[in-house]
Amino acid sequence: MTPRSSDRPFLSLTAIGKSFGGVRALDDVSLDVSAGEIHCLAGENGSGKSTLIKVIAGVHRPDRGSIAIAGQPVASLTPISAVRQGVQVIYQDLSLFPNLTVAENLAINSLVEHRRTLVRWRDVRRTAEHALERLRVSIDLDRLVGDLPIAEKQLVAIARALLQDARLIVLDEPTTALTGVEVDALFALVRDLQQRGVAILFVTHKMREMLQAADRFTVLRNGRVVESGPAAEFDEARLTHAMTGRAIGETRFDGRVDASAPPRLRIRDLTGPILRGVTFDVRPGEIVGLTGLLGAGQGELAARVAGLETSGTGEIAVDGAPLPACTVRAAARAGIGYVPEDRLREGLFLDRSIADNANASSLRALTTGLRLLSTRRMRSQADRWIHDLGVKAPSIDAPVRQLSGGNQQRVVLARVLATRPKVLVLNGPTVGVDVGAKEEIHATIRQLAAGGLAVLIVSDDLPELVQSCSRVLVFRHGRVTAELGAAALTGDALQEQLSAAH
Amino acid sequence: MTSRVRRLFGRHEMVLLGVTVLLSIVIGALNPAFYSLQNAFDLLKTSVPLGILTIGLLVVLISGGIDISFPAIAVAGMYITCTLAIDVRSLDHLPALLAISTAIGLALGLFNAVLIHFFRLPALIVTLGTASVIRGALLEFVGTRTITNLPPSIIAFSRTNLFEATLANGASAALTVSILFFAGVAIAVALALRYTVIGRGAYAVGADLAAAERVGFNVRRIHLFVYGLMGALAGLVGIIHASIIRNANPLDLDGLELTVIAAAVIGGASITGGRGTVTGALLGVALMVIMDGSLVLVGLPSQWHQVFIGLVVLVSTSITALRTRSARAGEIAR
Ligand SMILES: Nc1ncnc2c1ncn2[C@@H]1O[C@H](COP(=O)(O)OP(=O)(O)OP(=O)(O)O)[C@@H](O)[C@H]1O
Ligand SMILES: [Mg+2]
Numbered sequence: 001m002t003p004r005s006s007d008r009p010f011l012s013l014t015a016i017g018k019s020f021g022g023v024r025a026l027d028d029v030s031l032d033v034s035a036g037e038i039h040c041l042a043g044e045n046g047s048g049k050s051t052l053i054k055v056i057a058g059v060h061r062p063d064r065g066s067i068a069i070a071g072q073p074v075a076s077l078t079p080i081s082a083v084r085q086g087v088q089v090i091y092q093d094l095s096l097f098p099n100l101t102v103a104e105n106l107a108i109n110s111l112v113e114h115r116r117t118l119v120r121w122r123d124v125r126r127t128a129e130h131a132l133e134r135l136r137v138s139i140d141l142d143r144l145v146g147d148l149p150i151a152e153k154q155l156v157a158i159a160r161a162l163l164q165d166a167r168l169i170v171l172d173e174p175t176t177a178l179t180g181v182e183v184d185a186l187f188a189l190v191r192d193l194q195q196r197g198v199a200i201l202f203v204t205h206k207m208r209e210m211l212q213a214a215d216r217f218t219v220l221r222n223g224r225v226v227e228s229g230p231a232a233e234f235d236e237a238r239l240t241h242a243m244t245g246r247a248i249g250e251t252r253f254d255g256r257v258d259a260s261a262p263p264r265l266r267i268r269d270l271t272g273p274i275l276r277g278v279t280f281d282v283r284p285g286e287i288v289g290l291t292g293l294l295g296a297g298q299g300e301l302a303a304r305v306a307g308l309e310t311s312g313t314g315e316i317a318v319d320g321a322p323l324p325a326c327t328v329r330a331a332a333r334a335g336i337g338y339v340p341e342d343r344l345r346e347g348l349f350l351d352r353s354i355a356d357n358a359n360a361s362s363l364r365a366l367t368t369g370l371r372l373l374s375t376r377r378m379r380s381q382a383d384r385w386i387h388d389l390g391v392k393a394p395s396i397d398a399p400v401r402q403l404s405g406g407n408q409q410r411v412v413l414a415r416v417l418a419t420r421p422k423v424l425v426l427n428g429p430t431v432g433v434d435v436g437a438k439e440e441i442h443a444t445i446r447q448l449a450a451g452g453l454a455v456l457i458v459s460d461d462l463p464e465l466v467q468s469c470s471r472v473l474v475f476r477h478g479r480v481t482a483e484l485g486a487a488a489l490t491g492d493a494l495q496e497q498l499s500a501a502h
Numbered sequence: 503m504t505s506r507v508r509r510l511f512g513r514h515e516m517v518l519l520g521v522t523v524l525l526s527i528v529i530g531a532l533n534p535a536f537y538s539l540q541n542a543f544d545l546l547k548t549s550v551p552l553g554i555l556t557i558g559l560l561v562v563l564i565s566g567g568i569d570i571s572f573p574a575i576a577v578a579g580m581y582i583t584c585t586l587a588i589d590v591r592s593l594d595h596l597p598a599l600l601a602i603s604t605a606i607g608l609a610l611g612l613f614n615a616v617l618i619h620f621f622r623l624p625a626l627i628v629t630l631g632t633a634s635v636i637r638g639a640l641l642e643f644v645g646t647r648t649i650t651n652l653p654p655s656i657i658a659f660s661r662t663n664l665f666e667a668t669l670a671n672g673a674s675a676a677l678t679v680s681i682l683f684f685a686g687v688a689i690a691v692a693l694a695l696r697y698t699v700i701g702r703g704a705y706a707v708g709a710d711l712a713a714a715e716r717v718g719f720n721v722r723r724i725h726l727f728v729y730g731l732m733g734a735l736a737g738l739v740g741i742i743h744a745s746i747i748r749n750a751n752p753l754d755l756d757g758l759e760l761t762v763i764a765a766a767v768i769g770g771a772s773i774t775g776g777r778g779t780v781t782g783a784l785l786g787v788a789l790m791v792i793m794d795g796s797l798v799l800v801g802l803p804s805q806w807h808q809v810f811i812g813l814v815v816l817v818s819t820s821i822t823a824l825r826t827r828s829a830r831a832g833e834i835a836r
Contacts, residue, residue, distance in 0.1 A: 059716055080718035095713035097706050099776035108706065111699050112718045119697050 008071055009034045010199040011056065011087075011168055017064035018051055020402065023394055025051040026062070027223045033168060038190065038200045040210050040231075043220035044243050044434040045406025046392040049203045050092050052220070053172050056201070057089040058082040070167070083113055086167030090174050092203075092405045092432075094157040098146025103128035105145050106160050113164070131159040136185050150341055151177040151294060158186060162193070169193065171202040173405065175209065176431045177341065179294045179460050180498070187213055205406070205434050206461070207236055219243055244436040257286045257470055264454035265305070265318060265423045272312025274300045276478035282423070282454040287445065289465040290458045292475030293498070299341075301475075302425050302458045306338035307331035318423055332361075337421030339413055341428045341458075348408060350401040354393055355382035357400050358414040385414035390440050406433045413441065417448070424448070427458045442468045462494050474498065514770040518785040522792060529796040536796065539667060540675040545791050547677075547746065550684045551576075551739045553787045555758070556765040557691050558735035560783045563766055564695070565728045566708035566775025567618065567625040571633035572736040572762070573755040575610045578636050579603035580740030582644055584750040587653035596655045604737040610636065611733015612726060619725040640752050649750040660745035680742045687735060692780035700727055708775030764811050765790045768818045790814075 009032035018026040025048045033039045041049050054060040056067070058077035067074045069085045082089075088109075096105050106128040111119060128141050137155050139148070145156060154177050161169060169190075175183045190200055190213065204210055210217070211231075218228040219242040227242045234242075263281035270278045274297045282288050290298035303309035305316055307328040316323050318334040331338070348357055359378050382396050389410045393403055400408055409432055416424065429445070430438045445468065449455050459465055465472050471485030474497045482497045484490075530536045555572055562569045583603040587594045593602070610632065617628045663676040695701040703724045706714040715721055744750045769786025771778030790811075797806055 057716065079716045080720075083718050089716070091716065095710065095716050097709045097713060097776075099705060099709045100702075104702065108702070109717055111702070116699050119699060119702055121697075 010070055011201075012068040012071075013052075013056070013065065014068075015065040016052070016055060016062045016067075018048075018055060018060060018062050021394075023402075025223050026055070029065070029220070029223070029225055031218055031225070031228075033199045033201050035167070035197045035199050036194055037215050038194055038202070038213050039216045039218065040214035041201060041203045041218050041220065042210060042239060042243055044392075044436055045410075045432075046404040047220040047243070047434075048223040049220060050172055050404060051223075053089060053091075053170050053201070053203070056082070056168075056170060057087060057091075080112070083109070083164070086165070087170065088161040088164050088166035088168070089170040090157050090161045090172060092172040094153055096145045096153055096157055096160075098144065100145060101142055102139050102145055102148070102156055103141040105156055106131045106141075106163065109160055109164060127163065131163040134162060135159045135189060137182070149177075151179070151182070154178060155182065162189065166198060168199040168201065171200070171204075173203050173205065173432055175204060175206065177428070181293070183209070205432060205438075207239070207435065208463075210239065211236065221245065240435050243434065257283050259283070261285075262320060264452070265456070266316070266320070267301075267305070268315040268317075270301065270304055270312065270314035270316070272300055272304060272309060272314075274478045275304070275312065275314075278314075278478070278480055280473065280480065282456065284452040284454055285449050286471075287449050287455040287457060287469045289469035289472035290456060290475065291460055291462075291465060291472060291494070291498070296475040297478040298458050298473075298475045299427065300478075302338070302427050302456060305331065305336060305423070305425050305456065307336070308338070332419070335422035336425060337361075337416040337419050337423070338425045339416050339427060339429055341431065348400050348412060351399050353397045354386060354391065354400055354403070354411055355379060355396040357411050358382040358385055358396075358418060361415050361419045381418055382414075385418055386411075388444055389414050389417075390437055406437065409433055410437065410441070417444075421453065423454045423456070425456045425458075428461075429457060429459070430461070430464060438464065462491050462498075465489075465494065466491050515779070515782050515785060518768065518770075518782065518789065522785060522789050525789070525792055525796070529792070529800060532800050533796075538675075539669065540673065541795070543675050543677045545795050546681055548795065549787055549791045550678070550680045551743050551746070552758075552761060552765060552791065553684045553784065554687050554735050554739050554742070555762045556769070556783050556787050557687055557780060558732040559762050559766050560769070560771050560778050560780065561691060561695070561704060562625075562728050562732050563771040563773065564708050564776065564778045565704040565724060566711065567725075567728060568773070569611075569614065569625065569629045569729060569732050570759040570763075571610070571614060571629035571636065572732055573758040574633040574636040574640075575607050575733050575736040576740040576743060576758075577752060577755050578610065578640050578740070579606045579737035580744045580754075581640055581649070581750050581752045582606055583741060584649050584653060584656070584744060585644055587655070588649065588651075594653045594655045596659050599653065599655060600738060600741050603741045604734050607737020607740070608730055608734040611730045611736070614733065615726045615729035618729065619722055637752075644752070646752060648752070650748075652744060652748060652750060656741065656745050657748070659741075660748060678746075680745065683738065683742065687738075688780055688784060691731075695780065700724060704728055705776055708772075708777070710776075760815070761790060761811055764815045764818075768814055773819065 011033040013029060013031045016026050016029045029052060041052065043049050051060060055062050058079045058081060061076065067077060103125050107124040110127060125141065132139060135155060135158060139152050139155065145153060148156070154174065158174055175186065178186070194200060214231045216230055217234050217239065219226050219239065221243060261283050264284045265282040267278060267280050274295065278297070278301060290301060292298045300309055304312065307326055307330055310326040318336065321334070323330050323334055349360065355378060359382055379396070386396055391407050391410045391414065393407060400411055403411065413429065430441055433441060445455060457465065457469060466489055469489065471483060472489060472494060473480045474482040484493055484497070526536070535541060558572065559569060580603060583599050583606070586602065587599055593599065614629055614632055617623055618625050662679040664679045664681060665677040666674060668674045695704070700723065703714065703719045706717065706719055707721055707724050711721065743755065765786040766778065766783055767773065768789055769778065769782035769784070771783065793810060794807060797804070797810070
């Protein structure tokens with residue numbers, strides 16, 4: 001499926017090398033992307049994908065190697081010169097401006113690119129409307145981007161890049177927060193661009209997306225290309241093996257749950273802006289998945305349990321004791337741990353070390369008799385979780401900003417686990433985490449569940465839900481419309497329920 | 503209509519307006535002299551230097567920077583220009599003096615920008631350093647004596663009024679012409695922030711420098727613009743200040759930076775960058791000037807002034823911080 005792909009690649013990288021201090025992020029990487037080709041860049045967290053993309057975008061200058069665009073060698077690439085040569089990037093961190101409106105964020109690239117001096121607000125609006133139309137989404141143009149939920153931010157970033165007359169579009173994990181409908185719209189658009197001869201380079205950790213969309217694969221491991229070839233040569237097992245260097249089997253959660261045990265988490269008649277009287281129990285050792293279309297209530301439920309959403313009625317109780325108040329502090333006191341979806345904004349102190357971030361929520365437990373912090377205990381606790389979750393980093397003293405996206409996600413998880421919660425609420429726990437690590441994280445969660453933890457997972461990654469959950473609740477218009485457990489819990493059954501909820 | 507009003511007056515601005523009106527009512531009740539035309543014109547006069555500087559600093563804050571060297575720059579512009587005009591009589595025309603002082607300010611502001619941009623040094627430290635260097639160099643190389651016989655063109659400027667009225671009680675009230683500079687600067691900067699790409703770039707850089715670079719903004723130009731503008735406006739203020747107090751003292755304006763920062767911050771500018779409006783800054787200036795003037799009218803000793811400014815900075819920054827936090831909490835819940 002490579003219509004109009006020409007012989008000469010649009011982008012050609014040869015023997016690129018890039019180090020940060022002592023960390024060799026890219027080593028002898030060569031990559032060609034042709035016009036009309038969808039090229040998938042795969043690899044574990046920290047394997048160098050985002051770094052390679054930043055080299056293509058002119059953000060990082062490579063230490064070694066050469067770049068050619070449309071057959072012409074490029075001596076030094078800057079962000080603006082890359083844009084002028086037709087390269088558009090959707091960055092993993094989105095690179096949006098939270099203080100500006102949706103309309104302005106969408107139009108800002110073209111203002112800058114066309115070297116304009118004055119801003120014509122009518123044009124800005126028109127540009128923005130056009131951008132959203134192409135992606136078939138509607139977002140209020142006058143809202144500040146900082147006030148949008150993460151999924152809508154991601155859509156704005158995508159729309160902004162697609163707006164330009166790009167010849168190469170690079171997407172660094174563009175779908176982490178999107179649900180099925182939006183992902184489908186995005187890929188329809190990407191195929192349309194492909195037909196028009198645009199070259200596409202994309203990164204995702206969602207196996208299904210990779211296999212569906214790609215014409216070619218290039219797999220990175222530890223900054224080196226380990227495999228590269230047409231999509232026909234790859235299947236899931238081969239990709240996984242190339243990325244991780246080992247085979248990963250499908251496992252399913254088979255922990256026995258003692259049905260007679262008193263519920264660890266009791267939810268009674270929760271009603272709120274979206275929720276309409278939701279009631280259920282989670283017993284110790286149970287992993288309950290919550291899914292549904294965007295805005296069906298599963299996100300609000302998680303936020304209520306975590307004490308983030310304060311409006312509404314109903315009761316939440318941990319080990320039989322109702323929460324005294326709807327606040328984050330009350331939830332934390334009761335032993336509820338929460339892993340947010342938008343880790344970059346909600347979770348991390350980017351300029352502090354991994355150890356500080358991992359310990360940030362559990363400082364009380366780390367104090368000595370004199371209420372002083374014990375550095376030794378802090379380091380050993382951080383070390384333990386960082387190791388258990390397999391965070392890839394030069395040392396636990398490195399600032400979190402320098403970690404790859406997936407490794408940042410693991411640090412957030414480490415911080416919550418360090419508080420030894422009784423109830424764990426995970427909002428998209430493995431978004432942006434590579435296949436190998438997904439397994440490890442699920443294994444860790446299962447192990448914790450076996451120790452009596454009650455877990456809620458909000459996710460729309462169906463395979464993930466099927467694999468890890470004891471049962472899954474499907475939300476629709478604020479109510480639980482289906483519950484699938486044990487043998488009834490299959491990917492197809494879930495898919496059917498979700499389509500029915502449409 | 504309403505949407506336009508709303509754009510001009512966000513929620514923060516409405517609250518500020520309310521506080522300012524309330525304060526005026528209280529002060530007027532304590533001392534009816536507050537409501538005189540004379541007092542209004544006096545307040546406007548004091549607001550000119552403070553206002554122009556606040557608007558300059560607003561732009562710096564929006565871009566995520568800070569500048570505390572502008573009082574030193576204003577004094578340098580003022581003192582060097584006055585010294586020159588006294589030595590070289592042929593220079594003694596107001597436009598020439600304003601241009602010289604503004605140019606001195608611009609040069610010093612650009613120097614700040616170069617240090618901040620090319621050496622990636624923190625703006626607070628850079629401007630703390632340049633302020634000290636400028637003040638020291640002024641005393642060492644230009645002079646230490648206060649100039650009391652100002653160049654005639656500045657004296658003439660200080661007597662030029664836009665509007666004069668003789669009141670019923672025989673006293674007269676006059677509105678200084680320098681208010682036009684304030685108005686001009688406010689309008690020009692408001693337009694630049696809203697309708698130029700470099701103005702929008704200041705907001706972008708203030709929110710996320712790396713993202714602004716990736717989009718292709720010329721961050722160097724934005725830094726030069728922002729700190730250059732601050733310097734130039736400080737130079738302009740130097741001459742206006744001399745005309746108001748009728749002397750040029752090389753040790754003057756020490757500590758003014760805190761008042762200006764206070765005015766900008768109450769006006770809704772965020773110290774962490776990316777946020778602020780000219781309307782807000784103007785209201786911030788109004789509140790500072792009314793508060794300051796009224797302390798005298800109400801008969802409180804002037805040391806209270808310091809305490810009030812400090813409190814104002816603390817309260818308004820905490821309100822902003824609290825608001826951001828609650829906004830965030832609401833957002834996660836979706
Ligand atoms: N600015 C930086 N300073 C220091 N090290 C960095 C920097 N940026 C990236 N690295 C390191 O380079 C390596 C590659 O990171 P990169 O972000 O390219 O990974 P990735 O493949 O995109 O991973 P993920 O799937 O988690 O997003 C990592 O070890 C990371 O810690
Ligand atoms: Mg990455």
